[in-house]
Amino acid sequence: MSVVFYALAALTVAGGLGAVLLKNTVHAALAVAVAFAGLALLFLSLDAQFAGFAQILVYVGAVAILVVFAILLTRASETPAGGVFSSSWLAGLAIAAGVFAVLGWAVLGSAQALPLSAVAPSATVHDIGVALVGRYVLPLEIVALLLTAATIGAVIVALHEKERTR
Amino acid sequence: MTGSASPLAAYLLVAALLFAIGLAGALTRRNAILVLIGIELMLNAANLNFIAFWRYGPHPEALTGMMFAIFSIAVAAAEAAVGLGLVIAIYRHARTTDLDQMNRMKG
Numbered sequence A: 001m002s003v004v005f006y007a008l009a010a011l012t013v014a015g016g017l018g019a020v021l022l023k024n025t026v027h028a029a030l031a032v033a034v035a036f037a038g039l040a041l042l043f044l045s046l047d048a049q050f051a052g053f054a055q056i057l058v059y060v061g062a063v064a065i066l067v068v069f070a071i072l073l074t075r076a077s078e079t080p081a082g083g084v085f086s087s088s089w090l091a092g093l094a095i096a097a098g099v100f101a102v103l104g105w106a107v108l109g110s111a112q113a114l115p116l117s118a119v120a121p122s123a124t125v126h127d128i129g130v131a132l133v134g135r136y137v138l139p140l141e142i143v144a145l146l147l148t149a150a151t152i153g154a155v156i157v158a159l160h161e162k163e164r165t166r
Numbered sequence B: 001m002t003g004s005a006s007p008l009a010a011y012l013l014v015a016a017l018l019f020a021i022g023l024a025g026a027l028t029r030r031n032a033i034l035v036l037i038g039i040e041l042m043l044n045a046a047n048l049n050f051i052a053f054w055r056y057g058p059h060p061e062a063l064t065g066m067m068f069a070i071f072s073i074a075v076a077a078a079e080a081a082v083g084l085g086l087v088i089a090i091y092r093h094a095r096t097t098d099l100d101q102m103n104r105m106k107g
Helices: A003-021 A025-045 A049-073 A089-109 A125-133 A137-158 B007-028 B032-056 B064-094
Strands: none
Touching: A003 A025, A003 B007, A003 B032, A025 A049, A025 B007, A025 B032, A049 A125, A049 B032, A049 B064, A089 B007, A125 A137, A125 B064, A137 B064, B007 B032, B032 B064
């Protein structure tokens, strides 16, 4: 594996660790933006240009900003009195460590069935566009419907409550 | 450990580590927004698996893993919008985002 891969993996994992461990919520949101950017670079290093740039646009561009907005709207940046971790943090940590142990055991223990293709596969935007309106047209339409419904639903859910419920 | 492993296994290990970090965040953090961040990290780790299997799989020209990752990104964006909208609605009602205090079904 190349130096680039190790650097990107370290950046991504460090961003993820920062998002989970940092006490200040705004700092955690910025750390998760670093993790998303590292993942986008990992996608680019896997020759998946379209997915990498979509990741940058959607996650680094939209989701990170949305998270920061939500933090600022809910005063979540103030550290609560009982600490930032829940009362059952030890059980959660044990479950996560167990999941990682099982996943790592499965990855390292599985035999390689096929020779890895060394040449980079070509996935131009043209190929992806043809596939999206050809074989994957029904999922594309469903995602369009889902995004419309999610946008309307998010606005309705976050609207002010009616006066009578106050 | 990953020095001798194949590139696919190295990418899968990074994805597994990121998934475990996201799971730990979702299970241990007290703030609802940071739980959502942990879930987003887990979704992203799954996307990295799809892209890695697409890159090193037998039929990359079929674009299956790539397409799954792109659709997954779109669905995750919708999930983040609705989830953060729910957090804001709950905050407006209960004046907190602390999950340890959200223990009543009927507000």
